[in-house]
Amino acid sequence: MDYGPPCWGSLTRNVSPASQSPGLSGSSNSAVGMSESSSVTIQESDFKNDYSLLKSENHELPALKYRRRCEKPVSLEFRNPNLSDEDDDEDPLLSSMLLNKNGRKLGDTSKSGAPRREKRLRKPTQRYIEEFSDKKSKHLKGQGKFSAVTKNRQLKIRSPDELHLVTGTLSSVPEEELPSETTIQVVPEVRARRGRPKKQVSVLVTKPKEEVFTSDSDDDRVKKKKRSEKHDRRKHQRMWTITEVTKLVDGIAEYGVGRWTDIKRFLFTTSVYRTPIDLRDKWRNLLRASSVQKLKKKEAEEKQLHALRPLPKSLIRRVRELAKIHPYPRERGQKS
DNA sequence: TTTAGGG
């Protein structure tokens, strides 16, 4: 994975693999373990043999992972409003497929096939330009990757589960989510939610963060079984993965508490869900969780036991540190 | 429009 796919246009292989050091993680966490990167190693042969293939569609991501400086043609090429639009473009499509057992939903989506395209023609320019220049010139932070995902990229097999994943179409997830959604076919909250994808700039951060600590337990996400439709209380609930929490904490460390929109825009650009408000809520919960840890041991144990995600120690530690640094209104006391 | 606070 050292050379991987070089920049498409210029074949700049002179860039050293060490160039992926993300400026984001510079301050808070020193223990950076690349996690996602490991998932793309399988594609190497393809890259060498079928060069045209990756150009066609779904192989650009790994490349971009490697080269964040490689903002070559991809950024513009995929901005094409026609086929572009990263994740949320497939919302209706995806949901219809997954929920096809629900006749109503299916008909609904199919009906609105055409108009949806039209709507997609909005101009991303303003924000896009802003972000683009911002990243490029600013500090050259860690976010240089322009994902520009296409329709279906079924690459990136991070866990063996995904291998037997029927894939094909539902692999439009950003990158951190949807690890094992194979068994369930109910998935009520594919990603619909109330429309709020906002401007999805096609940059994604892909920081080689940890995710190494608890091995997998973060990939759980929607591991819930086959929830009967009757019993689903909350329409949509997305489990926070460790990766997400890590990103959130890191983002807070970088931009400060309260800058939810910034954090969302810089670190959660790929997540159509997770609004800034969600981030804030999660942070609130994190504060509580981290404080809980220091309460009674018994309580803590029970919590840990009950919790699906152990919430790594490192994260808790960081949360607490951050909590000390910037006082978050009202949550600091952890009273009542 | 975003953030803070409460439900």
Place this chain on the structure above:
DNA sequence: CCCTAAA
């Protein structure tokens, strides 16, 4: 998560 008030 959702909603609302305030900035």
